[in-house]
Amino acid sequence: MRSAVIGSTGYLGTRLVPRLLARGDQVTVLVRSPEKLARSAWADRVDVVPGELGGDPAALAHLVEGADAVVHLVHALDHADFPERDRAGAHAVAEAAAAAGVGRIVYLGGLRPPGGDASRHLASRAEVADIFLASPVPTVALEASIVVGSGSASFEMIRYLAERVPVLPAIPWLHHRTQPIAVDDVLHYLVAATVLPPEVDRAFDVGGPDVLSYLDLVQRYARLAGLPQRIAVPLPVPVPPGGPTVAAAAMELLSPLPRTLVEPLVESLRHELVCGPSLAEAVAAMGPPPGGPTTYDSAVRAALGRRRDGADPAEWEPSPRPSSSDGDGAGPSSDDGSERPAALALATDPVGSGGATWRWRTRADARASARTVWSVLQRLGGDTGWYTPPGVFGALGWADQLLGGVGAYRGRPHGRDLVVGDVIDAWRVEALEPERLLRLRADLRVPGRLWLQFTVVPQGQGSRLDVELGFAPSGLAGVAYGAALRVGAPLVFPWMVRGIVGAAGS
Known part of the structure; x- marks a missing residue:
């Protein structure tokens, strides 16, 4: 036809x-x-x-x-x-x-x-x-x-x-x-x-x-x-x-x-x-x-x-x-993840569709292999820390506890690889593909949905680490929180990425 x-x-x-x-x-x-x-x-x-x-x-x-x-x-x-x-x-x-x-x-x-x-x-x-x-x-x-x-x-x-x-x-x-x-x-x-x-x-x-x-x-x-x-x-x-x-x-x-x-x-x-x-x-x-x-x-x-x-x-x-x-699928058979459901926003939709989601991205090249960089990601949090400027996550956790939240430090699993659902301090593992992708969702009391995603890409003898911080605001408080993220993210997360790549031996 x-x-x-x-x-x-x-x-x-x-x-x-x-x-x-x-x-x-x-x-x-x-x-x-x-x-x-x-x-x-x-x-x-x-x-x-x-x-x-x-x-x-x-x-x-x-x-x-x-x-x-x-x-x-x-x-x-x-x-x-x-x-x-x-x-x-x-x-x-x-x-x-x-x-x-x-x-x-x-x-x-x-x-x-x-x-x-x-x-x-x-x-x-x-x-x-x-x-x-x-x-x-x-x-x-x-x-x-x-x-x-x-x-x-x-x-x-x-x-x-x-x-x-x-x-x-x-x-x-x-x-x-x-x-x-x-x-x-x-x-x-x-x-x-x-x-x-x-x-x-x-x-x-x-x-x-x-x-x-x-x-x-x-x-x-x-x-x-x-x-x-x-x-x-x-x-x-x-x-x-x-x-x-x-x-x-x-x-x-x-x-x-x-x-x-x-x-x-x-x-x-x-x-x-x-x-x-x-x-x-x-x-x-x-x-x-x-x-x-x-x-x-x-x-x-x-x-x-x-x-x-x-x-x-x-x-x-x-x-x-x-x-x-x-890309976009919007096809009828999206339950297996092969196509994006029609009800979700597509890249071709007008700006603001699907909510005013904000993203900040950065990346860094590593001389280490993708497997080595992944092993560093597997150890994030807990006693290892997050490779951020001193005191940043501590202040974040203190503010969250004042609001009745979980705070920044809750520990993390030891002696095994991460799995979906694991708690890493103030974050929870939401998606994981071994040696490729780790997505964390914040359990902090924030006015919206906050996530942090790491993607490891093989690159010749080395690799590349892509990092995305995303926030989908809820309410006027979410709009204000998103404005604060726009200021803070470029100051904090490049430091984190350099620390992870450095710990991998780059």
């Missing part, structure tokens, strides 16, 4: 393409920014058509030529004139698909609010769906509310509200209901829709099993992330007409999300967005997601990197956003 994807470098596109490839499809993508596509692990497995959706009919015609299905996932929400841009793009796609004899258009839009009084964002999404449905090409328009997964703009708004705003103003829309859907469930419906028979030419509501208020979404996220419960306090004055603009400006200060993207989304929160009867019809036509519809709590756990076995929050994936060199 040949599938053409418009929006392959966007949030859903980067996760959909690997699934189509896994199904055996020949995939063609329209790409405006080749450098962004190059950051995807599957870039060399697709046919690339350079060009823009608007103003490049030749590129669009090339894209859809011979396609069995066209999946349309783009929107211009970050432009002030997004309704006009999206309308023109939809007409161009519909006309090109009809001329090429494409068998199916699949589009993901937004749920339609009752009464028809929609925000500009939702009205534009509905207009695009109607343009496709009015075309001669059989169309499935999937209509969803909030997509839950790291990298989704709506979900990132929930994340930053929960993590950085302990008290929410009780504006009316906080109590409006919505029906969120996990990103994996959306991908299931998108893939299934491409192979529906031609007589299926309609819109379907898609959503998860939970109907919750927007306040519920924030409070549940806080609980699942191990944060104090967020509360809503009534405003002493009515919400002004420019409320969405003010809220968008506040979100821009609290998060990396741009105001141009946030404001249309905030405006749409004034609606109740709950699926209608067509949700059951969607499940009947395309089948339920594997394992059944994903609950909101399960979707949040997946976005946080929490393991399916119900591990506690301390065992969450400590690095929610990979570097571009890590």
